[in-house]
Amino acid sequence: MVPVRCFTCGTVIGEHWEEFKARAATKEGDEDPAEVLDDLGLDRHCCRRMFVSHQDLVDVVSPYQ
Secondary structure, rough: OOOOOOOOOEEEEEHHHHHHHHHOOOOOOOHHHHHHHHHHHOHHHHHHHHHHOOOOOOHHHHOOO
């Protein structure tokens, strides 16, 4: 499940998830997550929190399907 909208302000943020994940959310990520969020134009604290605290659950629950 990808965060589509920020729960606090309602800004659409789902369109940036794949790029953020590819650049910073992996363990081998080369870039600092804060710098990636700056590049993506997400400057509100609530939206940044959504990205940094989100965890993809698809890999966790897919073995049980």
